[in-house]
Amino acid sequence: xSGIVKTGPLxxxxxxxxxxxxxxxxxxxxxxxxxxxxRELCEQYGISRMTARQSITELVREGLLYREQxxxxxxAQPRIAQQLLRLTGFSEDMQxxxxxxxxxxxxxxxxxxxxxxxxxxxxxxxxPVFRVRRLRLADAQPLALExxxxxxxxxxxxxxxxxxxxxxxxxxxxxxxxxxxxxxxEVEAGLTQEDEAELLGLGPGDxxxxxxxxxxxxxxxxxEYATAVYRGDKYTFYTRIVxxxxxx
Amino acid sequence: xSGIVKTGPLxxxxxxxxxxxxxxxxxxxxxxxxxxxxRELCEQYGISRMTARQSITELVREGLLYREQxxxxxxAQPRIAQQLLRLTGFSEDMQxxxxxxxxxxxxxxxxxxxxxxxxxxxxxxxxPVFRVRRLRLADAQPLALExxxxxxxxxxxxxxxxxxxxxxxxxxxxxxxxxxxxxxxEVEAGLTQEDEAELLGLGPGDxxxxxxxxxxxxxxxxxEYATAVYRGDKYTFYTRIVxxxxxx
DNA sequence: CATAACTAGTTGTCTAGACCAGTTCGGGAA
DNA sequence: TTCCCGAACTGGTCTAGACAACTAGTTATG
Numbered sequence: 186x187s188g189i190v191k192t193g194p195l196x197x198x199x200x201x202x203x204x205x206x207x208x209x210x211x212x213x214x215x216x217x218x219x220x221x222x223x224r225e226l227c228e229q230y231g232i233s234r235m236t237a238r239q240s241i242t243e244l245v246r247e248g249l250l251y252r253e254q255x256x257x258x259x260x261a262q263p264r265i266a267q268q269l270l271r272l273t274g275f276s277e278d279m280q281x282x283x284x285x286x287x288x289x290x291x292x293x294x295x296x297x298x299x300x301x302x303x304x305x306x307x308x309x310x311x312x313p314v315f316r317v318r319r320l321r322l323a324d325a326q327p328l329a330l331e332x333x334x335x336x337x338x339x340x341x342x343x344x345x346x347x348x349x350x351x352x353x354x355x356x357x358x359x360x361x362x363x364x365x366x367x368x369x370x371e372v373e374a375g376l377t378q379e380d381e382a383e384l385l386g387l388g389p390g391d392x393x394x395x396x397x398x399x400x401x402x403x404x405x406x407x408x409e410y411a412t413a414v415y416r417g418d419k420y421t422f423y424t425r426i427v428x429x430x431x432x433x
Numbered sequence: 434x435s436g437i438v439k440t441g442p443l444x445x446x447x448x449x450x451x452x453x454x455x456x457x458x459x460x461x462x463x464x465x466x467x468x469x470x471x472r473e474l475c476e477q478y479g480i481s482r483m484t485a486r487q488s489i490t491e492l493v494r495e496g497l498l499y500r501e502q503x504x505x506x507x508x509a510q511p512r513i514a515q516q517l518l519r520l521t522g523f524s525e526d527m528q529x530x531x532x533x534x535x536x537x538x539x540x541x542x543x544x545x546x547x548x549x550x551x552x553x554x555x556x557x558x559x560x561p562v563f564r565v566r567r568l569r570l571a572d573a574q575p576l577a578l579e580x581x582x583x584x585x586x587x588x589x590x591x592x593x594x595x596x597x598x599x600x601x602x603x604x605x606x607x608x609x610x611x612x613x614x615x616x617x618x619e620v621e622a623g624l625t626q627e628d629e630a631e632l633l634g635l636g637p638g639d640x641x642x643x644x645x646x647x648x649x650x651x652x653x654x655x656x657e658y659a660t661a662v663y664r665g666d667k668y669t670f671y672t673r674i675v676x677x678x679x680x681x
Numbered sequence: 682c683a684t685a686a687c688t689a690g691t692t693g694t695c696t697a698g699a700c701c702a703g704t705t706c707g708g709g710a711a
Numbered sequence: 712t713t714c715c716c717g718a719a720c721t722g723g724t725c726t727a728g729a730c731a732a733c734t735a736g737t738t739a740t741g
Contacts, residue, residue, distance in 0.1 A: 196694060222721060233696045235483070238722090246494070247677050248615060251653040254722045255703035261653045264553060265617045272674040305512060367496060368674045369513045374622035374642040374665035392640050392665075394622040405499040405509045417622035417640075424672045426520040426616045429495050444724060470691060481726045486692090502692045503733030687738070694731075704721070711714080 189230045197232050202240035209249055209260050216262035220250065223258070248425055269423040272368055272400075274354030275321050275331060275413075287322030290349050295341055298334065305399050305410040306336045315340040317348050320384050321413075327385045328420060331413040337363060337406075353409075363408055368400040372422055381414050392417030437478045445480050450488040457497055457508055464510035468498065471506070496673055517671040520616055520648075522602030523569050523579060523661075535570030538597050543589055546582065553647050553658040554584045563588040565596050568632055569661075575633045576668060579661040585611060585654075601657075611656055616648040620670055629662050640665030 189200045208214045221229065226237045241258055244250045249267065252258045268281035279286035296316040303310045314336040321329040333353055335343060339361075346356055357363045373395045377387050387393070393414050400409040415422075437448045456462045469477065474485045489506055492498045497515065500506045516529035527534035544564040551558045562584040569577040581601055583591060587609075594604055605611045621643045625635050635641070641662050648657040663670075 198694075219721095224721085233698090235697090236695060239694090241722095243677065248617075251651075252722060253652055253704085255705080255720085257704095257721055259653065262555065263617065264647050264655075265619070270617075270674075272676045307510065364676075366676050369496075369511065369518075370672050370674065371513070372620050372642070372670040372672070373668070374640040374663070376640050390638055392622040392624050394620070399512050403499075404501055405507065407512075415622070420621070422620040424618050424620070424674065426518075426618065426672065428520045428612075428614050429491065446724075472691085481728090483727090484725060487724090500692065501734085503690085503735080505691060505734095683741085685738100685740075688736085689734100690736100691734070692732085694729100696727105696729075699726075700724085702721100702723075705719085707716105707718085709714100709716085711712100 189232060191231075197230075198236050198239040201226070201230060201232065201237060202243055205240060205244060206249065214260050216260045219257040219259050246427060248427075265423050265425070270425045272365060274352055275329065276352035277354065279323050282323070284323040285325070286352075287325060288349050289320040289322065291318040291320060293317040293344060293348060295344065296334070298336075302334050302410050306334065306407045308336050312336070313341075315343045317343070317353070319348065323419070327416070329413050329415040330381055330384055331411060333409055333411040335409050337361070337402075337408050357402075357408065363402045365400050365402055365408070368398050370396060370398040372396050374417070377414075385414070385416050387416060394420055394422060396422070437480060439479075445478075446484050446487040446491075449474070449478060449480065449485060450491055453488060453492060454497065462508050464508045467505040467507050494675060496675075513671050513673070518673045520613060522600055523577065524600035525602065527571050530571070532571040533573070534600075535573060536597050537568040537570070539566040539568060541565040541592060541596060543592065544582070546584075550582050550658050554582065554655045556584050560584070561589075563591045565591070565601070567596065571667070574667075575664070577661050577663040578629055578632055579659060581657055581659040583657050585609070585650075585656050605650075605656065611650045613648050613650055613656070616646050618644060618646040620644050622665070633662070633664050635664060642668055642670060644670070
């Protein structure tokens with residue numbers, strides 16, 4: 186019997202949230218079926234209703250559950266796997282696609298930001314930042330060409346990291362204590378440029394997906410600006426959009 | 434003096450949320466500056482703190498504000514305009530881009546769904562659904578080729594609508610009382626196919642952005658499956674990703 | 682002077698209720 | 712039988728507090 190502990194570092198709403206998530210993930214609660222009512226969950230786990238509601242509300246926003254006033258809360262039937270919709274870097278994205286991520290570091294250096302990147306990262310022009318350019322592999326095959334620019338106090342320490350075998354996102358979150366909370370991303374279609382084509386194993390005129398992403402940490406601070414060129418024939422971008430800011 | 438009314442159809446947290454949104458939009462509160470503390474907002478508007486928190490929490494999720502424990506709540510500096518990140522149809526998207534939306538209806542009919550679409554819309558194969566194929570215009574120039582399949586009880590009434598001048602999304606929400614709450618979207622890069630090229634004013638081998646979207650209404654019910662082909666040289670897709678489901 | 686302790690203010694979590702609004706279903710009335 | 716109404720449920724909103732965790736500034740102490 187897994188329960189909720191009232192002491193310890195993890196808040197109760199978070200414990201319940203993960204507990205509910207597991208019930209859905211494991212298949213114990215099938216899509217379309219109702220989960221216990223909020224009042225039942227309160228009683229079962231010994232927490233107050235507002236706390237239980239917080240857990241459910243977050244899972245509804247994630248698309249795992251949906252609510253119907255007067256009827257109950259139900260397990261959703263998402264068409265796209267949850268893992269593909271999370272905020273992750275390349276490595277975690279590949280794992281969600283059941284492919285083996287890899288990287289070949291082309292350059293890694295401290296770099297004076299150009300005006301455009303400076304604007305994205307909210308730093309002064311010519312400010313020194315870390316920049317790494319990598320050929321990204323999926324199951325050892327070239328998939329994308331990625332340039333990541335990272336800016337935070339002490340980012341020069343990234344020069345010593347092994348970025349051929351490490352996930353930049355994981356490094357930033359664990360070793361550098363920079364939780365990555367949100368990102369804004371742009372996606373376009375284009376054709377290969379000459380230099381890209383060769384590295385990606387494509388010919389001239391082949392289609393590519395170009396992405397630009399600003400990733401934010403605490404204090405609303407942008408810490409990474411990443412641009413990438415994906416092989417058009419081997420990559421699909423997935424996203425989930427939730428309605429907000431509209432009248433009832 | 435705009436205040437909050439305790440009676441009426443709009444909940445208090447929603448009134449405060451829109452009130453705060455307006456303070457930011459109007460520039461009264463500039464990016465990076467602190468907004469009044471939660472307790473100040475409670476007192477000022479005569480509501481309880483949990484209610485004020487709900488307003489702020491939703492705006493934080495939207496990316497308009499960010500919080501720092503022990504310091505306060507601050508106005509964010511998003512790099513992508515809010516309007517471009519909302520869940521909208523083509524018409525509203527074009528307006529957010531300051532372009533004039535238009536449409537030329539190619540076909541509009543009741544249609545027996547194919548297996549793939551049936552799966553996306555969660556209906557039985559060969560179920561009759563409404564399908565409209567439109568050439569979408571931006572400032573009177575071809576921008577995208579869009580096929581929307583809509584499924585709900587009474588969707589055949591859409592045959593009588595003027596979809597050359599109406600927004601399908603707006604029709605569904607207002608006239609048919611189907612709030613569109615969330616969507617899952619796929620985006621890929623590709624090249625024009627012969628039939629597409631001519632309609633879009635492109636040549637063979639030009640890059641296009643292909644999108645597929647399932648839009649959900651209440652009860653977790655998919656109501657629309659839309660596929661679109663955008664001119665690669667004239668369209669950028671924007672999205673915002675929020676981290677969720679990770680430990681503190 | 683440097684440091685530690687204190688204080689006041691902030692957000693984060695949580696409680697134990699309350700009432701409203703919508704759904705479902707059964708029992709009684711027409 | 713059919714229909715309506717009410718009871719019993721559901722989620723939606725809201726309150727008036729409480730304590731914890733964290734930040735920033737001030738004060739007291741070594």
